Each structure stands twice: as C-alpha cells, then as structure tokens.
Amino acid sequence: xxxxxxxxxxxxxxxxxxxxxxxxxxxxxxxxxxxxxxxxxxxxxxxxxxxxxxxxxxxxxxxxxxxxxxxxxxxxxxxxxxxxxxxxxxxxxxxxxxxxxxxxxxxxxxxxxxxxxxxxxxxxxxxxxxxxxxxxxxxxxxxxxxxxxxxxxxxxxxxxxxxxxxxxxxxxxxxxxxxxxxxxxxxxxxxxxxxxxxxxxxxxxxxxxxxxxxxxxxxxxxxxxxxxxxxxxxxxxxxxxxxxxxxxxxxxxxxxxxxxxxxxxxxxxxxxxxxxxxxxxxxxxxxxxxxxxxxxxxxxxxxxxxxxxxxxxxxxxxxxxxxxxxxxxxxx
Amino acid sequence: xxxxxxxxxxxxxxxxxxxxxxxxxxxxxxxxxxxxxxxxxxxxxxxxxxxxxxxxxxxxxxxxxxxxxxxxxxxxxxxxxxxxxxxxxxxxxxxxxxxxxxxxxxxxxxxxxxxxxxxxxxxxxxxxxxxxxxxxxxxxxxxxxxxxxxxxxxxxxxxxxxxxxxxxxxxxxxxxxxxxxxxxxxxxxxxxxxxxxxxxxxxxxxxxxxxxxxxxxxxxxxxxxxxxxxxxxxxxxxxxxxxxxxxxxxxxxxxxxxxxxxxxxxxxxxxxxxxxxxxxxxxxxxxxxxxxxxxxxxxxxxxxxxxxxxxx
Numbered sequence: 001x002x003x004x005x006x007x008x009x010x011x012x013x014x015x016x017x018x019x020x021x022x023x024x025x026x027x028x029x030x031x032x033x034x035x036x037x038x039x040x041x042x043x044x045x046x047x048x049x050x051x052x053x054x055x056x057x058x059x060x061x062x063x064x065x066x067x068x069x070x071x072x073x074x075x076x077x078x079x080x081x082x083x084x085x086x087x088x089x090x091x092x093x094x095x096x097x098x099x100x101x102x103x104x105x106x107x108x109x110x111x112x113x114x115x116x117x118x119x120x121x122x123x124x125x126x127x128x129x130x131x132x133x134x135x136x137x138x139x140x141x142x143x144x145x146x147x148x149x150x151x152x153x154x155x156x157x158x159x160x161x162x163x164x165x166x167x168x169x170x171x172x173x174x175x176x177x178x179x180x181x182x183x184x185x186x187x188x189x190x191x192x193x194x195x196x197x198x199x200x201x202x203x204x205x206x207x208x209x210x211x212x213x214x215x216x217x218x219x220x221x222x223x224x225x226x227x228x229x230x231x232x233x234x235x236x237x238x239x240x241x242x243x244x245x246x247x248x249x250x251x252x253x254x255x256x257x258x259x260x261x262x263x264x265x266x267x268x269x270x271x272x273x274x275x276x277x278x279x280x281x282x283x284x285x286x287x288x289x290x291x292x293x294x295x296x297x298x299x300x301x302x303x304x305x306x307x308x309x310x311x312x313x314x315x316x317x318x319x320x321x322x323x324x325x326x327x328x329x330x331x332x
Numbered sequence: 333x334x335x336x337x338x339x340x341x342x343x344x345x346x347x348x349x350x351x352x353x354x355x356x357x358x359x360x361x362x363x364x365x366x367x368x369x370x371x372x373x374x375x376x377x378x379x380x381x382x383x384x385x386x387x388x389x390x391x392x393x394x395x396x397x398x399x400x401x402x403x404x405x406x407x408x409x410x411x412x413x414x415x416x417x418x419x420x421x422x423x424x425x426x427x428x429x430x431x432x433x434x435x436x437x438x439x440x441x442x443x444x445x446x447x448x449x450x451x452x453x454x455x456x457x458x459x460x461x462x463x464x465x466x467x468x469x470x471x472x473x474x475x476x477x478x479x480x481x482x483x484x485x486x487x488x489x490x491x492x493x494x495x496x497x498x499x500x501x502x503x504x505x506x507x508x509x510x511x512x513x514x515x516x517x518x519x520x521x522x523x524x525x526x527x528x529x530x531x532x533x534x535x536x537x538x539x540x541x542x543x544x545x546x547x548x549x550x551x552x553x554x555x556x557x558x559x560x561x562x563x564x565x566x567x568x569x570x571x572x573x574x575x576x577x578x579x580x581x582x583x584x585x586x587x588x589x590x591x592x593x594x595x596x597x598x599x600x601x602x603x604x605x606x607x608x609x610x611x612x613x614x615x616x617x618x619x620x621x622x623x624x625x626x627x628x629x630x631x632x633x634x635x636x637x638x639x640x641x642x643x644x
Contacts, residue, residue: 057547077550090548094566094639104552107562155552 002069004159004191005031005054010063012049023049025215026063031159033068036185036192038202041212042238047195050212051161054193055084068158083152087163089144091136097123097147098132104155122150125184142173149181153188162194166201178205199239203227211235231330236261243267243300249275250328253321259329264290266325267302269311273318275300279311293319386618397614405615409623414603414616418623421600424515425583428522432530432579433572435523440531440571441564444538459528467525471592474521478512478593485510508595518594522583529578537571538564569640577628584624600624 007029013020024046031037039047052058053065056077065072072080083104091100098119099106105115123129126146136144145165152160165181166174182205185192196202202209203223211218211226211234219231230236233244243262245253250260252274269291277295288303289310302319304310311317341347352359388397389404408414443455462470477483488497501507501514508514541564549559587601600620607617635641 055547055551057550077547078553078555082551084548084551086544086548088542088544090542090544092545092548092563103549103554103562107549107552107554107558151552 002033003030003066004033004035004068005029005193006064006066006069007050007053008064008066010050010053010060010065012046012053012058013061020061022215024053024060027215027217029210029217029220031191031193032208033191034189036182036205036207037194038206038209039193039195039212040197040199040202040209040239042197045212046215047197047210047212048163049215051084051163051193051195054159055082055161056080081155081157082159082161083155083157084161084163085145085148085152085165087165087167089136089148091144091147091151093136095135096132097128097134097136097139100136100147101132101150101154103151118154119150122154123147125153126150141168142177145169145177149184153190157190159191159193162192164196165194166196166198174201181205203239211239213238229327230261233259233261233329236327236329241301244298245300245326246298249295249298250326253326255326255328261327261329262300262321262325264301265303266322267300267319268321269293269302269304269317270320271318273320276316276318279313279315279317282310282313293317382618382621385614386622388615388618390613390615395612405619408616409619414620417598417600417603417620420597421584422627424519424522424599425580427519428526428583429530429576429579431519431523432527433534433576436527436530436534436575440534440538443531443535444541445543459531462524463528468588470525471521471589474517474524475512475593478510478517478520480510480512482512512593513595515594515597518589521589521593522586525589526579526582529582530572530575533571533574533578534568535571537568537574541567566639573632573635573640577632580631581624581628584627 007027010024010027010029011022012024014023015021027046027050029050039050041047049058053060054067056072056075060073067080067082092103095103098116101119101122102110102115105118110118120129120132123132126149128143128146128150131139131143131147136147139147145168162181166177169177178201181192194205203226206223208220208222209226210220213234219226219235221229226235227240230239230242236242236244241264243264245260245262247257247259251257253260254274265288275295277293277300279291280294280299281292283290283292285303286306288305291302291304291311293300293302300319341350385397386405387401387403388399389402390396391398409418439455439459443452447455479485485494485497488494500516501510503516506515506519508516511517511520545563545567546559549563550556554562585601587599587605590597590599590602600623604617604620607613607620
C-alpha cells in the first residue's frame, strides 16, 4: 500500500540563516492511505507548519515531501490534490454558501449547472441542504465549519487537511462533530490529517497520531500505544495528564531506576505503601474525585470513584496501583 | 476597618461621569450636536441654497437673477459649448480615476500584505508626504517638469528617446505642443495630486482581507489571476469605490490644474469659477455645480446595484 503523505527528514526554518527558528526540525513521517491521522502538540510545536508543508503554503528548507509517492517540492498549492479546512474556515464573505462550496469547481472551469449540482450534493452530505442561498455571515460557527468541510470535499481531494477543526466550537457541538467527522472519513475513505492541541480530540478521533514537541516528533503510534506506553516524559505528561514518576520513586515502587508513568485511573489511595505523601488538592469530576498526593517533589494524581470515602486535604496517605500499570519509559 | 462599598465622589468630574453613566444618550447628544449643527445647517443648508439657485435664471438684459422657478438654466447646460465642458470633465475624471486605481493597487497591496514595522511607516510617510506641501507649488512644479524645456524633454534627448516623446505628443486629442499643454500632461498631474486618496482606502480594504482567504482560494485550485479576480478584487471593491469617489469628485471640481496645465480647455470647476465671478451668472454656476453631484449619485447607485458593497 502506498503512503498518502511521506516526510523524509523535512526541516522548515524561519528567520535569519545565522539564528534560524526551527519550526520543523528533521521530521520523518509516513501517513498511510485512508488513515485518520492526528498531529498533536502544544502551540509552537511545529504541527501546524507540518500541515502547511503538505498543503504547500510553506516550503521545506530541506528534505522531501511526497504525496502518494510524488515529490511535491516544486508544486504550488493550487496544483496539489489536497484540500484544507482552515481554522478560521476562511469562507468567502461575498459569496453565498453554494458559491463557496462550488468555488473549487468554478476555478477548474466546470459549468454552472454541473457545479451547483455537486455543491448541493456536498451540502446535503454535511446536512446543510437548504442553506445554499445564505451568506457565511448568517451562519453559526458549527454551520460555517460544515460549509468549509463541504467546500474542501467537493474537490474530491486525495488528502483532507483540517487545522484545529473543532477549536472554535463549544463542547457539545465539538463532541457531535467528532463523531460526524469520523463517520464521514469512514464513508469517503479519504485520508484525513488533522492538527490539534487537544489530546482528548486526538485520542478519540485518530487511528494513529504523531505527538510533536519543539519541531520534532516525540512519538508516533496508535492512540492506545501512545496513551498506555508513552516513550518520553513529555508524551506521558502531554497526553492524558499522566503521573510522571522520577527514577528513584520508580525503583521504590519496584521498577528499574528509570523514568516511568502511571495513569491516575490505575492509581488509588491506600493506608500503607512504599511511598507516602500529603493530599494537597481534591477536584470533583462527577464520576470520580481526582486527588493530588504530594510525595516529596513529585505530585501523584489518583482517582477516587464516587461513593468511596474522600480523605481530607492535608491528611497523609500512601498509594497503590494495578499490577503492570507502572510503565517504564525508554526515552528521557 | 473595612472599605466602604461606595467611594465618595472626588469632585464635579466624578459627578459628571456618574450623570453620563446614568444617561448615556446625554453624552452622545452633547458630542453630536456641534458636528450635526455644522453638517445640517451650514453644509446641507448651503447645498440646498445651491440647488435652489440652479432653478433660477438670469435676466439677459439686466444681468439680474430672477428668483422664479424655471428649468431654463438646466437647458442651457445642454448647449454645445456647455455640454462639451461637462463631457470633457467627466471623461478626464474617469480617466484619472482609472489611472489612479491601476497605479495605486500594487502600492496598496504591498502595504497591506507585506509591509511591517519600519516599511509600513515608510509607506504612510511616502503616501502622505506630498500632501504636506502646497497644492499650487506641486502643480507649478509639474508644469516645469512637463514643459518643453523641462526635465522630461531633457531626459528624452539625453537617452535619445525624443522620437518616442514626439510620437506620444503627436497623438490626436490627448497630445499637444508639449506635455504641459496637453491633456496627457493634465492627466499626469491629476493622477499625481489625487493618488493618495485612492491608495489609503484601498490599503484599508485590502488589509481586512485575511491571508487565509487567499490561501483558501489557492488551496481550492485557483491560479493567482483567478484569486485576484474572484476574491481580492471583490473584497477590495468597497475600498476602490471609496477611493474612486475621492479621485472622481476631486477631479470634477478642480479649477486650478486645468488652468495651469493643459490647453486651456474649459472644465466644470473653471466654468463655475468664471460664471460666479466675472460673469455673475450664479444660476448657471449652480447648475454646473449640481452636475458632479448628480453624476456621483448615478455612479454610486450603479456600483451598489453591481454588488460593490456586498462585502461591507
């Protein structure tokens, strides 16, 4: 199977040659055809630059990018069979929804009736059938995003890029849209690549993801791999607010003298144990209460299922964890 | 001791602020009254007086204004000598507006999209600097530049391009004896004098077009030319229209440049100046002055109908 997108030691520097800012620094990446791929990372980690390198709005300072095996180094954005759903949607305010969706077909020279028919199809795909005559300014945020989606998909791209697609939506809409995007991708079998800083979004939507840090990829894998077996402290910390356990404590807990991670949901408070600490914070979360135990210099979070007794802040407790829950990290 | 919930007023300024806070409309009314008086009475009033005058006529024997409603004065505008003045002025204004728009666009686009920090400051200075010096000085400077003994003739002979200059001057209607006595020269001076009024609104309109809009267009397969035609131009159009209102109406009303540069052909501004001054024919001067207003109204109506303001 060919890969949809391939990065071969791609670097993108900004600024002067003497003191470059390395937005993307030697990234190797393969995105399989038909994948729902997430690029996850904090702001400034290089994930958005990577997306713009695929769409062609940035050119690599060195390295090669291939889309379906073809080197696109010399290909301008308008000749790449890749479409983007922009973070601010970038709908054309002077055109109605139908003309916005049909724009890509219009510039390719398709007749008015043919492109309007295709635009209507796309609008019904995103459940906005009766909105063709409206202007983008008359739509809600969620509707605008669907228009942006329809406008990109009408061109039948080989790869669809989504820049923080759910960032501007409220929580409820965001959850609905997550399911919808996932279903849409399954149905259309187009490779989706999306950028997000929200680990929950990345874990729940993607079937594989890359975690970015400082212009490099910290780890690539399936959501399960990344969540259960983070390779570095950064990944453990960033994905799913895990407990990062220093080498000495790992050893005290029965592991090697190495950094390890421990999921809060696999951790519970106990009367006795190898490591004890003081409860410093309690946060009620509905189905559970998250307790923070200060053990020397390290904070250990544990989840107390609702219904069980909650300790007082300031009291001393130890903690235990399910066997095998302590994950020793290979990288720093 | 606890702090009071209400801090005591420190003086009349506090009490006044409190009054405005309770009655926001009062402040608005206070702020708007002087300009509305100015606009409403002085400006619109004189416009109404002008309109009224244009419906009067002049007694040809006594030279006195007859304050009776008549359309005779407007009919006079259609006399060939007067009609020519109107057509000439409208054509020149249209040419100047188009010339300004074409020359201003790259400058405005550069300023809106690429200029940052120091370059932006240089842009504003460069555009505004000519406005700091006297209009008359600039026009006379241009007369010297364009004159037969001027810089352009000198440059042409130094670069052996005199035949090119002569060929341009030999063009019918727009050519002439020298650049300073031709429509071409007048056009150049008009474009120079009014172009800042085109650049600034155009730049403001282009600045409001987000980069992502241009990227979206390219992303969807549009070439640069298609992006320009279908995205940039429609979104910049309100600014271009605003600029063209300035350049068009300023050219229509100008009476100095046609006197100094060009072939002394009459323009609306000059006609108004002569009619109300030496000729003392206030009604005809008023009728002439109404022409630019009517043309601007027609222009704006057409622009609105063409959807020029849809992006506002």
